[in-house]
Amino acid sequence: MENRNSEYPQQIPAEKFKLVQQDRHLSDVKLETKRISYFGDVWRRFKRDRSAVVASVLILILLLFSIVVPIFSYTDVSFREENYAFVLPKVSLFNGSGFWDGTKYLDSQYQGSYDYYRALGLESGMDPIVSEVKTDTDADGETRYAFRVDTYYEPGYEVKVLPAQEYESLLAYQQETGIQVFYPIPKTYNINFNGFKKGNIWYKLDVTEVDQDGNLIDYEQNYRDNPLDQNAKKAYQTALENTSGKAVLDEDGNVIPNYLRTSEPIDDALPEEKQRYPKDYYPEDAQRIAGDDGTYVYALKVQGGYRVRINIYNDYVKRYNHEPSFVFGTNVYGQDIFACLAYGGRLSFILAISVSLINFVIGACYGSIEGYFGGATDMIMERISDILGYMPFIVVATLFKLHLQEKVGPIWSLLFAFVLTGWIGIAARVRMQFYRFKGHEYVLAARTLGASDRRLIFKHIFPNSLGTIITGSILAIPGVIFSESMLSYLKIIDLETSGLTSIGTMLSNGQPYLSTYPHIILFPALFISILEISFNLFGNGLRDAFNPTLRGAEN
């Protein structure tokens, strides 16, 4: 191998030597070559990490969801439609597919339940049974039915008293649009059925029973035969209340309507009032349903307004100008899970991002001072942060809640609780970086060249920790979101009374119905899981980008 040194001139003329520095300040002279900026370099490395890019796209989507939905949705957290509680998720795209179309499958239903669902759609044409009906015979020889039910048509009708003003406006709406809102009132409107809404039993109920000896007892017939027998009356009422929903069918197998009529007494279950006809109020101009011979009653004047039977679906359309359709379904209060999720997510994002920003600033300052000066300063400051850091978070949150919630509201008290202890992690990272770098030769060199403490801290050592604290702040976000959801799940912070919601609140509302309506818990749980995974992936990607030597160290 030839000696490469020999290619260079051995002798360098003395005039070529020149002092670089004489009076100039040399501690920080910019490099003259064109350089890639620090963040440009980070961005180049970040782009290469595919999972982190996917995660950031996911975060963006969730963020957009949380911002856009509250702006455009007509439902919000205060939206509560009790008639539409427990409605299943529905996307109109999937209509009729049996998947995500707001339908549920009911199997081994008895005759009564089948009659109930069959009758529900007959008046308005909103048939809740959306599939073929399969029949089967069980071990006792009874016919069992299996069919699919649209939960949006399931609420059916509601008998309620409307104030006069509301009644007039609904009547006007009905006449204007031709959409039938008022339906004839059934004779059984004042019976409290067990397990059925009184508005939905409009057909003649089968109140017969077979006793132990195999004799058929017809409670209605018994009562009609002895209208003055109190026991017969009571037995008839009890039989009505405990009905299975089974209908009396005519020769063609259809249910028989059982409406109040102007020509008949108001309630034939009460003989002492036999002479009272429902003529107290009778709207002459009522829009009548098909099959009405002009004697059906659509409203009864009562104290405080009118007793009417309204179609819940059409009433909803009137009030909100939208057909009821909830992408993620509704919960126990009839709140729209889709909208609540957006509001809850928005709260989580706002809280987590502001906590991170505040903690970033406090932690950076505190950690720099601690790490740079060391010794007694470090000792004292470290004790303070120790004390704050070792206070269990749940204790801090509780104390803030007990002292501040009434004065500043739950969100601020939560924010204070997060900030009080949250910056400690960042400060510890910064402090660690200062201990790592302050002994390095370049710091010594800069100090020798006359750089001040402040300059050393902010210009020379702190930039080294910038990467780790940005990463640290981002990686703290999933923790904040989790803690917030945990506290609201445990009801330690109560957001509901202030008209807010969060993912934890939604989860705790849905937990009792986990076995019957898992969709209430599914979507919030999915949302928070995706959010947590994305933030962790994003944070890991950032860490690798900021500090390539740590690549893959912890994942």
Added chain:
Amino acid sequence: MTAIIVISALVVVLALCAFFGGSRSKYVVKRILLMFLTLFVIMTICFILIKLLPLPLVKSINKDVELQKAKYAQRGYYKPIMVQYFNFWKNVITEWNWGMGEQLYTDRAVWPVMMQKLPYTILVNLYSILIAIPIGLAFGIYAALKKNKWQDNVISTTVMIFTSVPSYVYAFLVQLFLCVKLRWFDLTIKSLDETPLFSWQMFVSMIPAVISLGFGVTARLTRYTRAELSEVLTGDYMLLARTKGLTKAQAISRHAMRNSMVVILPMIIGEFIGIIGGSLIIERIFGIPGLGNVFVDAISVKDYNFFMAETFFYTVIGLASGILTDISYGFIDPRIRMGSRK
């Protein structure tokens, strides 16, 4: 009195250790003494903040408010805060008396009630960590050996997902699939009236909670083990061991595993202590009558004596796991000397 003697004896022993011991044991002893100081300050802050709040009276028709006020006066709740504060420490240090339950477990001494609840909390956590250790170690070792191959990628991705997903999501999934759909377990655990604490039935009824906790612990343990072992495997002494003629299996089991265990073991202990404090929500979901449940109840009904005792418990847990983690960090990188001057 016994508490005083025990604590002072402990302090003396620690001080002696600090004086005569080496630098590492000095550091540990210093940390432990600081732990007592921190604990004291935290308890002081909490006590004062709690006593500044108005004292809630039990709203009950049967109870005479005047009578209750008289009871509170007898228990000294209307004395100045500083007097109450000294009485509090006096009772705790001399008799280990944490007061009486006011709203929760009314008129029962706080500490015995908590000791009754403790076994549930410990058992659930112990079971889950005992299940997590073998699985976590096995996956971690396998991933480290197959580093950057597809097996490692699969394990690492799964671990990432499992550490990120909140523990209550597992709890819901376990409840939905194992308890509701498959009907293998009950939704909540059995009570002591049905079956004793250490019995097969009790263990079985705890399984859903144990599994829900175990996912996260297993994933974290896999991650530690993989990270630690893969770093050890790149060490020069591993090359030397192979050059000496050891097979790969011998080199890994005799050198790499032993070295990585030095770090992994304290992590496991720290993790155990940590999850005792972190299983609040799991206890709530599965109806485990443990300390976490009592804590949440105490907060919701504002029982301040229970709150103080639970705060003490959780603070001690946090401090202990912090010290263990710190000590294990010292093992990882002895070049970082905490507390040195500029």
